[in-house]
Amino acid sequence: MAEKSKNTLVIGGSTKPERYSNKAIKKLLKYGHKVYSIGLKHANVEGVEIQVGQPEFEDIDTVTMYIGPSHQSGYFDYVINLNPRRVIFNPGSENNEFAETLRANDIEVVEHCTLVMLDYGLF
Template identity: 55%
Template sequence: MKKKTLVIGASLKTNRYSNIAINRLTMYGHPLVAIGLKKGEVAGVEIDTEMVDYENIDTVTLYLNPQRQEEYYDYIISLKPKRVVFNPGTENPEFYKLLKENNIESEVACTLVLLGTNQY
């Protein structure tokens, strides 16, 4: 099943993991939206610079350090995703707790590995 995914921390730089993840998610056919610091496009996906009220988000995959995540707590919870993937370097026990309180699964994993091993 294809899972609509929101990438937060999207980068236009091709060597960034968020950029690679956008390309890979697109390659695997997952519907995708993205938020980053700079507007642009990666693999045909427009990068928004503001918190858009997206609908039907299954998975949020984070590419922001824990301090930068704080401003997104309420936003992510309001989207009611099924899960939030914390990629390496984004681990955040404070946010895990908030997600659990709102019945949202948190997964400490690498989106690229999950895709590559058919666990996404």
């Protein structure tokens, strides 16, 4: 189990079990984290509501990205306003422009796989 539960927002949530965002939601729950998610359509994964749009959340520690760089620009201000401690760019979601913007706002940027981080105690 995780040392401390972290409120985590999964951007790009999906109900498809083969999607890494779906695996991340399930694994974050398994490790005892509070999980929120936003995606393209309203759904539910293991009791986690996938919301659409840019809903307000409080006390988000970590945002983990599962959308490609070409779909991220609309989330720049949203994520910055959430004021997370860090943003994890999973493989395929890396975005230098977004990373620079986050760093300029004192938000830690991590380029890694959330699933691996959880399994190796790096989350």
